[in-house]
Amino acid sequence: MIYYEILCYSCKKTFKVYEGSLLYKQFKERKSRIFCCDDCSHKIRMDAIKNFFRYLK
Template structure:
């Protein structure tokens, strides 16, 4: 299985994107794009939901 190591724009930690995922396809199309790891993605989404219901 192919994978790439990408840097999270939020926490600056390296994580892997694996073949078949959406992030992998985005990386193949545009390597200069900003990527977010699963933990940060979840935190950002929860914060957005909380802010929406205020």
């Protein structure tokens, strides 16, 4: 299976993105320069949701 090893900008760990995934495509096409792993993107999403609800109060 083809994959890239990409450095996560958030936790500074390398993670693998496999061919066929969205990140793989973005990395290959150099559409984005910053990438984060699944764990961090999940955390970031959860924080964004939390902040959103905090904002509503």
